[in-house]
Amino acid sequence: MKELTKKQAKLADFIKKFILESGHSPTYKEIADHFKVNVNAIQQSVAALVKKGCLERSGGMARSIKLKDDRFAEMQMAKGSLLTIPLYGSVSAGEPIFADNNIEGYITIEKPRHSQGELFSVTVRGDSMIDKKIVEKDKLIVRKQNTASDGEIVVALLDDEVTVKVFKKNGGAPYLQPANSRYDPIRKPFKILGIVVGLTRDFTAM
DSSP, rough: OOOOOOOHHHHHHHHHHHHHHHOOOOOHHHHHHHHOOHHHHHHHHHHHHHTSEEEEEEEETTTTTEEEEEHHHHHHHHTTEEEEEEEEEOOOOOOOOTTTGGEEEEEEEOOOOOSSSSSEEEEOOOOOOOOGTOTOOOEEEEEEEEOOOTTOOEEETTTTTEEEEEEEEEEEEEEOOOOTTTTOOOSOOOOEEEEEEEEEEOOGGG
């Protein structure tokens, strides 16, 4: 198989994950909507992947894209270790963060080995956690729960705003501690949404 360009690899990866999650291939429109381009551009990109031996295509069918046998075998081996979780966006005043219309999309991750429970993801905004190696645009993997232990990194709801901070409780009232000396501790009421158990980072977005 010929080497893929970065864009072609992203397209092939999207098709692979789509088939793993749904059991069938995406339509050209579904791919175009995902990448926010027109259908014609996707048709050309798929044709290039077919030419490189990455995909097969059956004419006259809505879901006509198929992975070549060697790539399908690779996918099947990875299938048991992948998990798709919702990516939640900003919260409108008075609206629950976990409302369906607050889902920005979905991300596929490797299943955490030691994390049980329901997982979700949020995108980091700002630089308040840089001392914990958490930077803007990181996508946090979060285990949903409403309690935390002292020192754990939490995603919390603060005045209708989702924030990530270190949970602190040193004998007094709990508070949120930024991991950046430029910011003061937050001692206002907050609600814990979950515990951060991992993150993903797109270096092309930095």
